Each structure stands twice: as C-alpha cells, then as structure tokens.
Amino acid sequence: MKLLGQFGIILGITFMGEALHTLIPLPIPASIYGLLIMLLCLCTRAVKLEQVQSAANFLVEIMPPMFIPASVGILAVWTKLRPIVTPAAVIMVVSTVIVMVCTGRVSQAVIRAKEKEAAKS
Numbered sequence: 485m486k487l488l489g490q491f492g493i494i495l496g497i498t499f500m501g502e503a504l505h506t507l508i509p510l511p512i513p514a515s516i517y518g519l520l521i522m523l524l525c526l527c528t529r530a531v532k533l534e535q536v537q538s539a540a541n542f543l544v545e546i547m548p549p550m551f552i553p554a555s556v557g558i559l560a561v562w563t564k565l566r567p568i569v570t571p572a573a574v575i576m577v578v579s580t581v582i583v584m585v586c587t588g589r590v591s592q593a594v595i596r597a598k599e600k601e602a603a604k605s
Contacts, residue, residue, distance in 0.1 A: 490539035493531060497522050 501518025508517075525531040558565065565572075 487539055487542070490536050493536050494522075494539055494543075497525065497531075 498515075498518045500521050501516070502514045504517040504521075505512070505514035522531070522536075526533060
C-alpha cells in the first residue's frame with residue numbers, strides 16, 4: 485500500500501507537468517515541467533524524499549526494459565533512418581562531450597566556491 489501511495493504522488497506531479505505543458509505555450513516537454521515541479525517540492529520539503537523514494541528506486545530499476553519498445557520502433561523504420569545515422573551519431577557524440585565538459589566545469593566551480601566559503605569560516 486505504501487508503494488501505491490508513492491506512485492500516486494509521482495503520478496500527481498507528472499499530471500501537473502502535463503497540465504503546465506498544455507497551459508504554457510513553450511516548446512518544453514511535459515516531463516521537464518514534472519521534473520521541475522518534483523525538484524521544487526523536494527527542495528521546499530512539500531514532498532519528503534521518504535514519501536517517494538521506494539517508488540522512484542523501483543522505476544529506476546525497471547528503466548532499461550522500458551527502452552525495448554523504442555528500440556523496436558527504430559528497427560521498424562531503419563530504412564528511413566539509414567541516411568542520417570552518421571550525422572546523428574556525430575551530433576550525439578559531440579553534444580555528449582560538450583555536456584560532460586560543462587557539467588564538470590560547473591561542478592568544479594561549485595566545489596571551489598564551497599571550499600572558499602569553508603575557508604572563510
């Protein structure tokens with residue numbers, strides 16, 4: 485029963501993300517709205533981590549099989565995708581490297597800022 489309540493909280497926040505996507509005319513996916521709402525709720529302690537942790541862990545554990553239908557869909561349209569595989573792969577690799585570099589730089593900046601703050605105290 486506890487897991488059902490946790491799923492209910494997650495689904496409710498997901499629904500709010502869908503509602504925001506419908507109401508706000510921006511090209512932002514509903515899932516991003518839902519993630520931002522969940523982050524806001526967790527940061528403000530409106531939702532405590534313990535209230536969603538078991539269900540979230542379960543969802544992360546079953547995530548790999550959820551990609552199977554998408555992979556089969558790609559195989560179904562492979563003949564149409566074949567001409568753009570190389571450019572798409574290059575774009576994915578380059579963008580992944582850029583994201584990794586930016587994430588690393590931001591993390592280093594945050595760590596340095598915290599170390600400076602700790603040194604002042």
